[in-house]
Amino acid sequence: MAFEGLTERLQKAMEKLRRKPKVTEADLRETMREIRLALLEADVNFTVVKDFVKTVREKAAGAEVLKGLNPAQQIVKIVNDELTKLMGEEAVPLNKAAHIPTVIMMVGLQGAGKTTTAGKLALRLKNEDHARPMFIAADVYRPAAITQLQQVAAQIDVPVFEKGTDVDPVEIVREGMEVAKQNHNDYVIIDTAGRLQIDEQLMDELANIKELVHPDEILLVIDSMTGQNAVNTAQGFDDKLDITGVVLTKLDGDTRGGAAMSIRAVTGKPIKFVGEGEKMSDLDVFHPDRMASRILGMGDMMTLIEKAQKNFDEEQAQETMDKMRENTFDYNDFLAQMDQVTKMGPLENILKMMPGMANNPALKNVNLDPKQFAHIKAIVLSMTPAERENPDLMNPSRRRRLAAGSGRPIVEVNRMIKQFNQMRKMMKQVTNGNMSGMQNLFGGQMPGGKMGQMAMSRMARKMKKDKAKRIKKLRKLRKK
Template identity: 85%
Template sequence: MAFEGLTERLQKAMEKLRRKPKVTEADLRETMREIRLALLDADVNFAVVKDFVKTVRKKAMGAEVLKGLNPAQQIVKIVNDELTKLMGDEAVPLAKAAQGPTIIMMVGLQGAGKTTTAGKLALRLKDKQHARPLFIAADVYRPAAITQLKQVASSIGVPVFDEGTDVDPVKIVEDGLAQARDNKNNYVIIDTAGRLQIDEKLMNELARIKDVAQPNEILLVVDAMTGQNAVNTAEGFDSKLDITGVVLTKLDGDTRGGAAMSIRAVTGKPIKFVGEGEKMDDLDIFHPDRMASRILGMGDMMTLIEKAQQNFDEEQAQETMDKMRANTFDYNDFVDQLDQVNKMGSLEKIMKMIPGVANNPALQNMQLDPKQMGHMKAIVMSMTPEERQNPDLMNPSRRRRLAAGAGRPIVEVNRMIKQFNQMRKMMKQVTNGNMSGMANLFGGQMPGGKMGQMAMNSMARNAKKAQKRKYRKLRKLRRRR
């Protein structure tokens, strides 16, 4: 996964600072050296690293930091703020046409995932903005490029305009835009040709398409796994086309992440989207502040909450909460929760968004095999309806029958039932405002150390207050009656 090596090295550097009761200038120099080496090893541009370390050192050397309370925490905050600034401060939305269709021109080298990204973007516009996009197939050179675009478009229900491979791409774009206006398509995504490398012929053609289409966005798609080559590619396209933004693909691959941290600083152009998976809905808005938090192992709760809101049914969630509170949470609800979580993506990705997980060795090394969820579901499906509704019926003979029915070892059945019982107990405690159950789930240690403990305690207090307010309102209503 992207940034894993960088996250680990930055965390080690920060952890050394946290252990010291007092941070000296020598400690700070050593930390800055380790940060510099970590960034260079992550393939971040040398000039960018040099400026970044210089800025952090200058801010951290202030007397109010080194001599103040919790200097290590203040230095972590400075590093987090500067990382965020380095990647662009805040998310930059897509530009939108004042009237007529919004035209998005996709450019990039071959192999970067331009056509697939165009499909992901179209699906996102359909789902999030209820848009009616149209693809224009302007890549007439790469074998089967139009066929690939049609396959992608068919999978998400978006029309494609093409005129074959014997027509000038500029003419195809002109005709496609005319059809988009006639059919009232509010977004047009132009899939242009790529090359194995930047050349004059490619750039001239793209410049002609730009002149004809007058796009609201020119999005450069670059492969994050190419490291500094991605930055060089961005510079080359920007100098010729004046791109409006960048889409980083394959950020979930075995990449060091240097491109994500260098592109904005080198080109001045924002990263607008990142691709972190092969599914058509694996395209996310790039939030510099959230990415900085993830790089420093501080989690990404905002993205996790957004994913939960997208994938969880609100009424079902409330019903589950009521069942937890009444201690009637059963195996049917358990399977529903597994399905809901599965919609949010891989468990590893979800876990890394939780603050403190990256700093907790026990959780960091926990193996989250996606097949395990399937095995757990198979065990539950082997139960009778009565057993699913009444978890307390699980005696040894029933467990042996489940193991045979699901084709899993009896040890695995026992482990799943134990985990279910622990989760049911913990959830009841949490919904009643007692966070000790959450601590037990994490082996007696709350995520994020003292900060995590304080956050959980605050959540518990707020839950209790909300419950009291609810009861007070009910009492007032009864009195009025």
């Protein structure tokens, strides 16, 4: 995942600082040296690194920081604030036209993921704005580009305007805009051609399309795995087209993440979205403050909550909580919860959004192979309805039958049942406000140290408060 190496190095530097009873000028110099090396290794632009380190050092070197209470924590806060500023301070929404349609022009080099990103964006607009987007297929050069766009559009039920590969792209866009106006489409997303590198012919064509439609957004799609080249690409497109924003793709891949931290500083243009997965739903708004927290290993609880709200049915979640509290949570509930969790994305990414879990040793020892979910599901589906409803029925002979029915080793069946029982016990403790179950899970160490403990304690208090509200409501209903 992006930033993994950077997060690990920055966390080590900050941890070393926290362990010192008193922070001296020499300690600060050593910390800033480690931060500079960590950023350069993450492929952040050299000039950006130089300015960043200088700013942090100047703000942290003051006597009120070094001689004040908790100097290490103050320095962490300065680093966090400056990282947020570096990436843009706050999320920037899409520009919208005063009258429909809003025109979004997707530009970028070949292989950056323009067409797929166009599909993800259209789905997001459909789901969030209840919009009626339309695609215009203006890439007439790349083999099967139109077919790919049609396949993406079919997945999300969005119309495509195309005229084949023998018509001038500017003419295709002109006719497509007329159709969009006739059909009252809210958004028009133009999938333009890319090249393996920036060339004059590509830029002239894009400039002509821009001149014709005056788009509300020119979104540059960049593969974050290209590192420093991503910054050069952004500069090239911005000089010619005056882009309005950037979409970073493949941020979940094996990337050092430097592009995300350099583009805003170099071009002055905001990163509006990031792609962190292959599914059509895997496009998220870019929040600089949340990304800074993730880079520093402080988690991203807001994004985690938003993902949960999007994928979890509130009524079903409440019913599950009640079952956990009453210790009646069974394998049917377990299957339903597992399905909902997998919709949120890779489990590894979800866990890393919790404070302190980005490089937590406990997480490194957990097997996060996606195939495990399929194996667990096979074991549960091999159970009889009675066994799923009553987990206590699992005697040795039933376990042997499950192993044979699911095609999994008996050891794996026993391990799954043991983990299910432990989880059931732990969740009962958590829902009743007792956090010892969570502490046991992490070997007596809560995720994120004090920060994690505070977050978990708040969660426990909220659960208790919600429980009290429900009891009060029930009593009122009974009186009536």
